[in-house]
Amino acid sequence: GENVEQHPSTLSVQEGDSAVIKCTYSDSASNYFPWYKQELGKRPQLIIDIRSNVGEKKDQRIAVTLNKTAKHFSLHITETQPEDSAVYFCAASITGNQFYFGTGTSLTVIP
């Protein structure tokens, strides 16, 4: 099956700086890559997703890039704010029946 690796596991940035989280996947058939944000004790919330026919997608301060050849995708958050502090999970899906999640990145934005 698919294997998704996520780095770093923890990330601290100063407010206003950028944060980058990277994920790699193993199965070249994966074609859907969502990113979820999970605050402590709460449900995962979809923040952005990208499909394999697109190389980059942006939504205000959040962007995701996909390199199909290298089988990696990244989340970029610019102008970070304290409310961006959370655990971020990447995922990859082949059929959409199940998502294979990374192990998460705990992001702390220091005011």
Place this chain on the structure above:
Amino acid sequence: NAGVMQNPRHLVRRRGQEARLRCSPMKGHSHVYWYRQLPEEGLKFMVYLQKENIIDESGMPKERFSAEFPKEGPSILRIQQVVRGDSAAYFCASSLRPGTDTQYFGPGTRLTVL
């Protein structure tokens, strides 16, 4: 439009008891997925169901765990004879269509086995 609902939010069971976790998908969604999250770990897929059918249960433990999604009512994840290692957060998600469609997550049920 109400989101995915799960109940109970917290469930405490003693070893050997049964745990029943319920999930009501978003209105109009007929595809339900169950995931388990151990402390400080990612989400692990367990099972994918459509109404009255189990489509993919490749992530379900072979024993003690079962799931259903009846024609009427919520999806149920059932854990028989719980053990301490079953303590985790169990999330369900739903989607409008199968395939690479957005999955919306419920608030989770936190199961504690004493």
